[in-house]
Amino acid sequence: MKNNMFMALTTTAINGAAAIITPLTGKPELAQLLLAICSLASPFLSIVLLKVYIKADDPPELVRQIAALESSIKLCKQDLKDENASPEFRQRTRLQLEHFQSRLQNARADFEAGRAHVVTPFSTD
Structure with a gap:
């Protein structure tokens, strides 16, 4: 709304x-x-x-987490384009890329799940 x-x-x-x-x-x-x-x-x-x-x-902590994950994903994609990288390195990088993408998909939900919401009670005095 x-x-x-x-x-x-x-x-x-x-x-x-x-x-x-x-x-x-x-x-x-x-x-x-x-x-x-x-x-x-x-x-x-x-x-x-x-x-x-x-x-x-968005809260600054969440923005930093998302920016860090997006930066890591970008770096992994650049590493996968490197022609001089060994097949083992590429395989590890693909696994890390999938891990970072999965964390990015769930970043908001994970952030909200770990966030403590404080309700301030009204004063009756």
Whole structure:
């Protein structure tokens, strides 16, 4: 529900800004074209903004864990492309790559499972 509201609000804000700014171009044909383009592009821009918002809303520890796993996966893929690597090294790297990918798939769930949620009681005094 929160994400749907964010999408609706950002789409409305983008379209509203376009409706205010486009008449300043001075040419009605250009203003109409820009308004049409903005109205078509605003849902896609809202999706990008929603992804940024969700990423910014993540706890820093989770962001660091995900970044570390993504970096390890990238490094493993580079090592697998190395033509001078031995078959044994490539096999170990493939196993590590699968392990890192599996951990990345479950990173959010594992983080939430190990996270302690503290509920502050209301004071009755």
